[in-house]
Amino acid sequence: MIRFDDVTVTYEGAAEPALSGVGLDIPEGELCLVVGPSGVGKSTLLGAVSGLVPHFTGGLLHGRVTVAGRDTRTHRPRELADVVGTVGQDPLSHFVTDTVEDELAYGMESLGVAPDTMRRRVEETLDLLGLAELRDRPIASLSGGQQQRVAIGSVLTVHPRVLVLDEPTSALDPGAAEEVLAVLQRLVHDLGTTVLMAEHRLERVVQYADQVVLLPAPGVPPVVGTPAEMMAV
Ligand code: ADP
Numbered sequence: 760m761i762r763f764d765d766v767t768v769t770y771e772g773a774a775e776p777a778l779s780g781v782g783l784d785i786p787e788g789e790l791c792l793v794v795g796p797s798g799v800g801k802s803t804l805l806g807a808v809s810g811l812v813p814h815f816t817g818g819l820l821h822g823r824v825t826v827a828g829r830d831t832r833t834h835r836p837r838e839l840a841d842v843v844g845t846v847g848q849d850p851l852s853h854f855v856t857d858t859v860e861d862e863l864a865y866g867m868e869s870l871g872v873a874p875d876t877m878r879r880r881v882e883e884t885l886d887l888l889g890l891a892e893l894r895d896r897p898i899a900s901l902s903g904g905q906q907q908r909v910a911i912g913s914v915l916t917v918h919p920r921v922l923v924l925d926e927p928t929s930a931l932d933p934g935a936a937e938e939v940l941a942v943l944q945r946l947v948h949d950l951g952t953t954v955l956m957a958e959h960r961l962e963r964v965v966q967y968a969d970q971v972v973l974l975p976a977p978g979v980p981p982v983v984g985t986p987a988e989m990m991a992v
């Protein structure tokens with residue numbers, strides 16, 4: 760579902776590449792974790808999947824990244840929007856409407872989904888994420904964990920085959936983080952969604968992963984393995 764063939768990304772003016780020699784093969788319906796300390800290129804790797812790199816952040820991408828067979832360099836992010844849903848680090852910056860229900864509908868509106876389908880998918884997503892009781896609430900009045908679930912829901916209504924999340928639990932307390940991780944696990948198991956998630960604390964999330972990509976240092980090729988293999992490293 761996601762392939763990296765010898766990918767190197769170098770930002771303009773940088774002496775060293777932010778990402779170097781990355782080869783990856785992530786099958787459909789797996790949860791893949793991207794771990795490593797701050798500044799090693801986790802967001803850059805995620806951005807190469809969603810198309811933010813190079814289209815919105817700049818940077819020179821060598822090699823090839825494909826998602827569901829589409830080359831992310833030759834497709835603009837909006838041409839990938841039906842395949843890849845992206846949730847950034849800060850859910851608040853993600854929101855474009857006021858209420859939970861409007862936010863869930865927004866992505867579909869911009870893709871021209873029919874009104875009946877939109878209504879059905881909003882209901883289905885409210886149920887899936889446990890947000891039904893919050894549907895009319897202003898997003899600003901919700902807790903961090905609830906906001907993160909709304910951010911995830913707003914991309915899920917599009918039914919993306921791939922969900923990309925940049926440290927979705929980093930701002931959450933342990934309880935709220937568990938809530939979000941449980942949602943992701945359900946997506947993978949029940950819907951066969953492929954999830955690519957960056958995280959800097961391996962212990963917290965490793966139990967949920969099928970594959971782990973460890974970026975040890977900036978510009979150093981990743982170590983890739985199963986959670987059991989990586990815990991032994
Ligand atoms: P991480 O997500 O692991 O913290 P990033 O991918 O954000 O790492 O950053 C990797 C390196 O690339 C860092 O040195 C960062 O400063 C640099 N970088 C990230 N985004 C940009 C950008 N848009 N322009 C220039 N340099 C960037």
Ligand code: ADP
Binds near residue numbers: 915
């Ligand atoms: P439509 O595609 O017309 O909206 P449905 O809402 O009935 O039709 O969804 C079609 C199928 O997609 C159902 O089997 C449903 O379980 C599944 N589905 C629901 N949510 C998601 C999702 N977030 N991603 C992918 N498939 C999903």
